[in-house]
Each structure stands twice: as structure tokens, then as C-alpha cells.
Amino acid sequence: MTRVKLLYVNRMRDRHGKVRFYFRRHGKRTPLPGLPGSAGFMAAYQAALAAKPSPVATGQDAKGTFSALIAGWYGSASFKGNAPGTRRTYRYDAERFREKHGHRLVADLKAEHVEKMMDAKAETPAAANKLRQFLRQLMKQAVRTKLITADQNPMRGIERLKSNNPDGFPQWEAEHLALFRAHWPIGSKPRVALELLLCTAARRSDAIRLGPQDIRDGAIYFRAQKTGDAVGVPISAELREALDAMPVRPLRVFIATEYGKPFTGNGFYNWFTARAREAGVPKGLGVHGLRKSAACHLAEQGFTVPEIAALGGWKTLALVQHYIRGVDRARMLKNAMARQARLQAKP
Template sequence: MTLVRVKGFKIFADRHGRMRCYHRSTNQKIDLQKSPLGSAEFFADCAKISAAALALKQIQPKPGTLGGLIAVYFAEEHFLERSKATKREYRMCAAILEPIKDTPVSSIDTPLLAAIHDKLAKKHSWDKANRVRNFLIQVFKFCIPKGLISKNYAEDVIKKPRPKNTPEAYRTWTFEEVQTVLEAASPQLRAALAMIFCTGQDPSDALEFRKDQVDDAIIWKGRNKTNVGAAIPISSILEIELAMAPAHDAETLLASSKGTPWTYDGFASTWQRLRRKLEGGDKVAPGLTPKGLRHTMATWLREAGQDEREISDLLAQGSKVMGLHYSKNAALARKNRKTMQVWEGEYERRAAKAKLSNPQRKPSNPDKEIKSHE
């Protein structure tokens, strides 16, 4: 039998005497039944596997480079346990840095990062430049103890200030905008937006609320971003909204038009289509975001006289009161119910004011008009 050798491949007879062939670096197998050893098909398969392995090697981050540091961080438990939203954010930052991923670690210092920061601010925005800076702080923080970089050079890069003429990132919604958007939304999107509006939670948190997390009209959950314990009362307004949503078998309280849990990207895409439609028809002012509904609840509660601690407890902000694996805190639930009642009262006041200021206004869909708490 003619001995066949191909660089990068392991060719041998197994314990049963059958010939085997594997690519050494990828352990990819060649089926010698379909491509007999030494045949044209065999050498074609070898060439195809070698080319694919070479292409993969070329795009892999090189050790001792910025890309290598980022790859190390992405394998860290600290990153893997972050919320889905934070992971998306950090991967976006890594994609922005892709053109300079081969920068040697030995050349990384604060002046270099400051120059990159300036360039990103001009090419993208001040906000995106600051996000990349914050991402690099995390990357370097976890690479220093491993001896991969000597200092967290990103910490000394000065953040870009918000330009004076820049609109608020997550501006509050007016009562009329809330009504207009809810009336124009599909039933599934309306339920999702109402959940964010009536709980004051981040969209990524609200979309993941599960049915088994509801007990005695309280949603018990730790926030994705901070793991702060949350005890969120279901207001009568939200109860009505959820009752109007189409029935579904998903484990989550909310579901897409497919009857499956919302993905954040699916929700964001559906929301953007509605926002553009309403802005194009001059139905709402520019700048509405789902996260702005969280700010709206906080603003209404502040205007109603609630203090920061009361607002923080309801919105699951601030210090880690309980953590994700917490025991249910009845005192916190009672306190948040009182805060939610204040919010419902503020909702009723604004609803009445909207009707008085515009008595001729009729809802676009009377059957879907939000009812006030009685």
C-alpha cells in the first residue's frame, strides 16, 4: 500500500485496521469512504479543510495584541455573567475596535488610547467613544492580574462631555405621547410598552418577566444589569393592559406575534418601525425610546413628591438590597405598593388634565383606551 502524507493531517490505521484521516489543528475528519485515500476527491477535501483553517487562523486574535486582550476578557466569567444588553454593548465596542485589533500590547498607553478616543468621537459620537473607553477599562482590569498588560491605561483617558445642544438620551414621554403610541401599536408591542411604562423597568428586564415570578400581584425579580432585588406591584392599569394582550403559551408574561418570548432585537426592530411611522406622520416628537418610559415613571414620582429611596426601591436602582437569589421581602413589597399607588394617582391626574386641555380629542381605538384606576 502506497504511503500517503499530507502536511497538517494525521493519517493512520485504527485498532481495527481501518484507515483514518484527521486535520491536526481542527481535528476535522475526512470520510475515506466517500473520498478514498490518495484519490482526487481526498486531496480536494484536504485542500478545502486547510484553506478554511488558515482563514480561521487569520481572523483569530493574536496573543499579545489588543484583540488578544479582548478575547481573554470575553472568556472571563465576569463577562459571561453580564446581562444580554451589556454583552451586546461590549461586542459592539469590540466591533468598533476591530480595525486596530492587531495593535501590540507593548505599544498601548494612555496617549494612544486618548488619540483613539478622539478619533472615535469624530467618526461616531462622543457617547460611543465613551462607551468604548468604558469597555476597555473592563478589558484591562481583568487582564492585569493575568500579567497580560501592566496598567489600566484607559482609566486616565478623560471622558467626552455631553455637547450642550445634545438632546436628553432617554427623554421623558408626555402623557399624550404614551396614549398615541399605545393606540398605534400592535397588541403584542402595546403589551410590552405598557409593561415598561407601568413598571419602570429597563426594556431588557421587562421583556423577560416570567409568569412564575408573579405572586399576589407582585413581580419578584432581580434586575439584569445590577442584580438588585425587585418587588414590582402590578397596577390596575397594567392589569388591564395585560388582559387585552393576546393569549399565549410562553413562560414569559409578554410574547411576540409568534407567541414566543420577545427577543430584545425583535422588540427593538418592531418598536423602531412604529416610531418612524409616528414621527413621519407628526404624531409624536422625535427622541422617544422605550427606556425613556423608565425615566418617565421616575419623573412623575419625583413631581408627585416621592423621595429618591422610594423611587429607587420601585425601579430596582441603587445599592444591592437583596441580589438575584433573594428571599421575598414583604416590607419592600408593601412600600412599593404605596409608591405605585402614588404613580397611579399621578397617571389619573395627567389623564384628567389631558382630557380637559383637549376635550374634542377622541381615541383612535376606543376599545383599547386605557382605563384609569377606580
């Protein structure tokens, strides 16, 4: 069967395991029906291809609007100073916001409007807080460019929503890892993915780019896309065994699609989540939970918080401390019990 390769088309598997296709350009994602090459698919593809991107605001009539503010923000030092991954996230959020509110005046945005937008996302606090973070950055640009004063900034006093899960993404426990390993043996692609994520504590945006070229002297070296930091992690025995069992062929990346191409971040997330469910791993445990588990695994081996932050590319020590606090509590309890036993053993 001939494979149809089309510009801007992304393929991903949803949480039910169904393959879906999307047209993605200029930060906007449009679902495409059916399969590539079918009449319905090609009609939707041609329509998406012909659609005009959101215009960059120009001219006197656009002055003071969110469209003009966003266009100026893209060219600012504050935006360009972010890591590439962060810039992509902000640009995606900005284009979605501009599509809906680009014609509105920046000076008209009030705190109550922001609170209403966040309230609409109350069932998903992470999404509400992501919107808050984006608007905080955007309104700082509005203050810098004197569209509003610092006192007029509507983001002052806007609080984060409390998460439904204060501990964040659930961590994979030993029994979950055992389930996955029992279902996906050494030599399978899902097993390589698991061991790679667990060994490196890499974000999905980094894990999908790792390949043989990143291995030197028994370690994997890469630069984290989100932070730009250089990361080096010793290869674990489990990862070495999984890599050695991979089919011998020219590899660009360790984890590739069925077509031999690198995954997109979302595509890998959906693919790995589906493989975890097939292995019987409970719903809710995914890629990010493995990153948390990797931090805890390093802590259990005696690595310090700064060492774990350096190995995993975490920017702040506080985040690592938050991840491993359960390990710290268990270690302190174990030490306290050992101390008590020694005291009781004394004559």
C-alpha cells in the same frame, strides 16, 4: 407559506419599518440579503455559517497581544463578576475590537491612540464613551496580568466626551403617552408593551422576558439581567387593564413577535420604536425614555429616591436623582408657591 427556521438568524425591523435579517454568532452580526429561502439569502447564510470565529489566542507567538489579553480577560474573576447582560455587552465590544486590533501588542497602545479612536466617534458621544469604558476594563486586566504597569496604562486621564444631550434620553411627557394610547387601544400588543414598560421601569432586556409566571399577589417580580438584582413592582391599574384584554392563549411572554416567539433586545427596540412613530410620537422617544418617565411617575406619586431605585432596579441613587430632578424642581416650586400663598393669607 412554509416558514424557514435557520440557526443563528435574527429578524428585526429597522427604524423605517423594513424587516431585515442578520446572522449573529460569536458576537459578530452579518446582514443577510432578501428573504429566508431565497437563493441570495441562502448563499450568504451558508458563507456566514462556514466562516471561522475569531480564534482564541494560544501559543507563545500570541503573548502580549490584545487577542491573548481578551481571551484571558474572559476567564478572569473581574469579567465573570459582571452581571450576565454586562458580560454580553463587553464580549460583543471585545470581539469587534479583537477582529481589528487583536494582532497588536498591548504595550504599544498609547493615550493618543485611544483619543484618536474616540475622536472618530465624536458625533456619537455615547458610542465614544462606551469604547472608553470597555478599554478601561480591558487595560485594568493588562495591569493585573503585568503586561503593563499602572503608570503605563493609557486610559489614565482619558476623559469622557460631553454628550450632545446632557439630560440623556428624552422623557415621554403626558401628551406623548396620550398619543400612543389613542392610536393603540386596550387589547393591542403595543399598548401592553407601553403599559408594561411604564409600570415596571424595566430595561428592554428584562421587559422581553416577562410573562404570567412573573406575577404574584398583584405584583411583577423579576431579576434584572444587567445588575442581577431582584425587582418587585406593584401592577398598575393601566397595566392590569391591558393584560386582562389580551387574547386568551398560552403565554410564555407578554410581548412576543408575530411568530409567537420572544423578541431579542434589538428586535423589540426597533419594533416598539416603529409603533411609536406610527402613533405620532416624536422621533427620539423610545424604550429608554419610558424608563425615565416611569421613574418620574413614581416620584410624582411621592416615592423616595431609594424606593424608586429598588422598584426599578437602578444600581445607584445618583442616577435616579438625575432622572427625577425635573420632578423635584416642580415639586419644590409648587411647595414654595403654596407656602407663599399661606403667608400672604395671614392677617
